[in-house]
Amino acid sequence: xxxxxxxxxxxxxxxxxxxxxxxxxxxxxxxxxxxxxxxxxxxxxxxxxxxxxxxxxxxxxxxxxxxxxxxxxxxxxxxxxxxxxxxxxxxxxxxxxxxxxxxxxxxxxxxxxxxxxxxxxxxxxxxxxxxxxxxxxxxxxxxxxxxxxxxxxxxxxxxxxxxxxxxxxxxxxxxxxxxxxxxxxxxxxxxxxxxxxxxxxxxxxxxxxxxxxxxxxxxxxxxxxxxxxxxxxxxxxxxxxxxxxxxxxxxxxxxxxxxxxxxxxxxxxxxxxxxxxxxxxxxxxxxxxxxxxxxxxxxxxxxxxxxxxxxxxxxxxxxxxxxxxxxxxxxxxxxxxxxxxx
Numbered sequence: 038x039x040x041x042x043x044x045x046x047x048x049x050x051x052x053x054x055x056x057x058x059x060x061x062x063x064x065x066x067x068x069x070x071x072x073x074x075x076x077x078x079x080x081x082x083x084x085x086x087x088x089x090x091x092x093x094x095x096x097x098x099x100x101x102x103x104x105x106x107x108x109x110x111x112x113x114x115x116x117x118x119x120x121x122x123x124x125x126x127x128x129x130x131x132x133x134x135x136x137x138x139x140x141x142x143x144x145x146x147x148x149x150x151x152x153x154x155x156x157x158x159x160x161x162x163x164x165x166x167x168x169x170x171x172x173x174x175x176x177x178x179x180x181x182x183x184x185x186x187x188x189x190x191x192x193x194x195x196x197x198x199x200x201x202x203x204x205x206x207x208x209x210x211x212x213x214x215x216x217x218x219x220x221x222x223x224x225x226x227x228x229x230x231x232x233x234x235x236x237x238x239x240x241x242x243x244x245x246x247x248x249x250x251x252x253x254x255x256x257x258x259x260x261x262x263x264x265x266x267x268x269x270x271x272x273x274x275x276x277x278x279x280x281x282x283x284x285x286x287x288x289x290x291x292x293x294x295x296x297x298x299x300x301x302x303x304x305x306x307x308x309x310x311x312x313x314x315x316x317x318x319x320x321x322x323x324x325x326x327x328x329x330x331x332x333x334x335x336x337x338x339x340x341x342x343x344x345x346x347x348x349x350x351x352x353x354x355x356x357x358x359x360x361x362x363x364x365x366x367x368x369x370x371x372x373x374x375x376x377x378x379x
Contacts, residue, residue, distance in 0.1 A: 053085040151190040151261055160184040161201070164326045164350055166307060175215065176206040180234075180304050181326045181349070189213075193266040202234035204245070204305060214267055218260060222283045223252045225268045229277075232302060239284035243293060243301055248276045251283060309347050316341045316359070316377075327352055334378035338365060 056072055064072060076082050161167050161179045169177045171187065175194065179185065183201020187194075194215040196205065207215045209228030216225040219233050220240040229247025233240060242251065250272040260266070273290070275281055280293045280301075293301070300310040309326075311319045317339035320331040326349035333339050341363055347355045356375070359365050368376045 049079075049081060049085055053082065056086060151192050151263070151266075153188060153190055153261070155187075155189045157187045158184070159187065163328065166304065171208070173208045173210060175208040178204045178305055180204075188261065190261065193260075193263075195260055198233060198235060200235055202232070202304070204230070204232045204302065206230040206246075216260070216266070216268075218254055220284060221254050221256070223254050223268065225250045225252075225272075231275075239282045241280065241282055242275060243280040243298060244275050244277050245298065245302070246277050248274055250274055251281070303346070304349065307349055309349055311343045311345055311347075313342050313344055315339060316343050316363070316365075319343045320377075323347075323349075323352065323355065326350065328373045330372075330374050332370075332374060332376040334376065338377055338379065341365070 052075065056075065059068060060072075076086060155172060157171075159167070159169050159177065159179055161181060161183050163182050165181060167179050169179070171177065171189070171194075173189075173194070177185070177187075177196075180202035183203060184199040185201075185203055186197040186199065188197075189195075190213075192213060194207075194210070194213055196203070196215065196217045198217055198219040203217075205215070205217065207226050207228050207230065211227050214225050214227050216223055217231075217233050220235045222240045222242075224231065224233060224242055226247060226249040229249055230245045231247075231249055232243040232245065242249070250268045250270075251274075252268050252272045273281075273288075275290050278292055278298070279290050281288050281290045296312065300312055303310040304326075309319075309322060314322075317333065324330055329352060343359070343363070345358060347358075352375075356367050359377070360367065365377050365379060368378070370376055
């Protein structure tokens with residue numbers, strides 16, 4: 038097959054794909070005007086736009102614009118263009134404008150059973166929280182210093198959490214279950230909402246809506262090579278208002294109160310809520326969001342209890358509250374170390 042692509046044609050293809058990306062996140066009035074102008078510049082613009090919109094059918098771009106721009110009638114293929122378009126859809130890598138580091142692959146075959154439709158990576162820095170929407174309207178909120186790789190295939194929605202914490206609100210799609218792989222665990226849902234945090238040796242799961250199934254990951258099995266992606270119904274079930282520490286020998290599903298759930302998820306509002314945690318545990322949590330590490334002059338200080346609501350980045354206010362209420366002073370040392378003492 039001829040792998041040489043005409044540069045002018047490739048440029049128009051890039052423009053068509055770029056418009057599809059913009060349409061998925063909604064066009065501004067100025068962009069809508071520019072898109073209409075671009076679409077009517079040439080019949081080739083019109084044809085290529087609808088070709089790629091069909092290939093990227095997850096975005097519903099054609100149906101969104103159908104009333105304004107009716108789809109052109111099919112034209113006879115010339116010079117093997119139909120074959121070229123299919124080949125390019127199977128290997129073309131697109132750099133998206135939604136977030137740095139995001140890329141898409143259309144129709145890349147990874148096994149006889151699955152083909153990649155879209156593949157993306159999202160990452161936050163220390164102290165940062167970020168919200169992303171997938172093309173099916175699934176909502177993902179990433180906590181501080183977190184990274185997740187997202188792969189949509191024709192059979193599943195795969196979220197591989199490499200580090201940190203995420204909360205996902207899953208768009209309902211019975212045909213394509215959504216699975217979060219984290220710390221050797223698989224958490225799967227069809228349409229629900231849950232929070233996953235990778236801790237030292239465990240994975241904390243809190244279900245905020247619906248129900249999920251949980252199973253241990255088989256490290257020898259590539260999830261993109263599976264023929265059957267659904268977890269068996271005999272898997273561990275965790276429902277709304279429940280939590281579990283996965284990775285324990287005897288992991289128990291336990292109910293979680295609304296107060297505790299709000300405290301656990303307060304990071305989504307940029308806050309930390311403490312409800313009687315030890316000072317050591319509380320400041321260890323603060324370290325997740327800042328560059329500071331904390332030292333204690335003695336173990337008795339570590340065991341003191343703290344309660345209150347603090348902004349994740351407002352360390353000075355937290356230290357002032359500790360000094361006022363617990364009579365504990367602090368000293369800032371080199372290397373962003375804060376030492377607490379009586």
